[in-house]
Amino acid sequence: MRNKENMEQLFSLIKEKQGPSFSMDEEAIRQAYQKNTEEQSIALKILAICGAIFGNLTFIGFLYVAGFYDSPMALSIVGAMSIVGSLLISKFSKKITYDALSISSYLIGLIVIAAALIQLEASENIIASLILLISIGTLLLVENYVHVFFAVLTLIGALLFLFVSNFLYEYTVYIITLLGLLTSYVFLNEGKIITRSKWMNIRYKPIRIALVIAFLNCLNYLTNYTPSELSLVNHWLNAVALVAVIAWVVYRIMENLALSNKVHKIGIYAFMTLFILPTTYSLGITGSLLIILLSYQVNYRTSFVLGIIYFIGFLIYFYYNLQITLIVKSMLLIIPGILALGVYIFTQKLLSDEKI
Numbered sequence: 001m002r003n004k005e006n007m008e009q010l011f012s013l014i015k016e017k018q019g020p021s022f023s024m025d026e027e028a029i030r031q032a033y034q035k036n037t038e039e040q041s042i043a044l045k046i047l048a049i050c051g052a053i054f055g056n057l058t059f060i061g062f063l064y065v066a067g068f069y070d071s072p073m074a075l076s077i078v079g080a081m082s083i084v085g086s087l088l089i090s091k092f093s094k095k096i097t098y099d100a101l102s103i104s105s106y107l108i109g110l111i112v113i114a115a116a117l118i119q120l121e122a123s124e125n126i127i128a129s130l131i132l133l134i135s136i137g138t139l140l141l142v143e144n145y146v147h148v149f150f151a152v153l154t155l156i157g158a159l160l161f162l163f164v165s166n167f168l169y170e171y172t173v174y175i176i177t178l179l180g181l182l183t184s185y186v187f188l189n190e191g192k193i194i195t196r197s198k199w200m201n202i203r204y205k206p207i208r209i210a211l212v213i214a215f216l217n218c219l220n221y222l223t224n225y226t227p228s229e230l231s232l233v234n235h236w237l238n239a240v241a242l243v244a245v246i247a248w249v250v251y252r253i254m255e256n257l258a259l260s261n262k263v264h265k266i267g268i269y270a271f272m273t274l275f276i277l278p279t280t281y282s283l284g285i286t287g288s289l290l291i292i293l294l295s296y297q298v299n300y301r302t303s304f305v306l307g308i309i310y311f312i313g314f315l316i317y318f319y320y321n322l323q324i325t326l327i328v329k330s331m332l333l334i335i336p337g338i339l340a341l342g343v344y345i346f347t348q349k350l351l352s353d354e355k356i
Contacts, residue, residue, distance in 0.1 A: 004268060046236060060108065075116035082109030083134065090144035103146045110154065124165045132158040145206045152210035160218065171328060173234040177241045178220045180287060183211040184245050187294040212291055212303045216310045223284040239280035242290055250292045255299070278332040280314065282321075284314030 029304035061063070086106035089098050110131060117127045136149055163172050186193065186208050203292040230237035248355040250272055255341035259265060319329055 031313065037146055060112075072116040074331045075112050075119070079109045079111075079113035082106070082112065085217075087138070087142055087147070090147050099144065099146050102144070103150060106138075106147065125162060128158045128161045128165065134163070139203070148203050149206035149210045153214055154206055156210075156214040157219075160221075172218075172224065173238050173303060176215070176222055176283075176287075177212065177238045179215045179218060180242055180245060180290060183208075183215050184249065184290070184294060186298070187209060187298050188249070190298060210303060216288065216291065216306060217312070219284040220289040220310070223314060224281060235283070236280075238283055240287060242283065242286045243276055243280065246286070246290050246293060247272065249290065249297060250356040253293065253297050275336045278335050281285060281332055282318040285311060285318060288314055326352055 074082045082105045086102040086104075086109065089102040089105070099242050114131065117130070131154060135158060138151040139155065142148060142151070160175060162173060163175065190204070194204050245270070248250065250268065254265060255320075259268075276286065278291065279289065288307050291303055291307035292311065295301070295307055315333075319333065320331070
């Protein structure tokens, strides 16, 4: 449901499609929708969490002064108690204050356990694997929005760290590609996912925004850190996959807009091809465009704004990248710019003609 105004229209459409024998509790749906719109935004929750984390830093300072950092066993116990306590708080309380306390305790617990393992001289693989398992357990057992959100982020971060720490740089490209495909699937199949089970319905929204943030930050890693192990073949395979997904999203958007004119469709695909191909030199630009299109398709403002912010950031980084000559960068940026201006002038002319 995109907004409250079209709810009744949607009810009528469902009844028309399903037939007279179909029935649903419209009032319960309205109440659930109202409750959903009244919930605090993820930005407000993160702000509260940041405040709670700063408060917990005082607790970490106490642990240091009290000498707990000299005892890996004590650190492990404190870390485990923090994680278990945070999960219990999230289960029995839904208030944002307790959410902040719960998730900050959870993150502090992960940090303290990692510190204990470092003191025990455990390998990086063991530490990352343990965080990975804790994240999977949290995702499976906890229903709290913020816990699920951070569980997905820590899960993907730990998985990526395992590949990087073992010098499997070329495979990180495929992880990012799979992450882009998974994000696209989650966006484009919302109805199927949330109706599949209660488990997925509860966790859908935090998983969606966490996938967006993880995908954009993985693209940032790929843009800012490209060792020699990342071959051109891997780069272009990733680029082809992203372009193919963008083409599919554009097709879905045209379906929603009920475009039936073949000339218009061919023109849109031609514009998309000429606009997207130059951006494939920087996968960050291509990936952020994918997020913008996906967000437009499902009318998700948070990820739409994030996509635009990252798009501008990747664009600036690409322009100041010293590995590519200024002439090449200028040509690659001029082509999409001219196309965008051309489309703007053309659409404005069409609108003015319609008014006349």
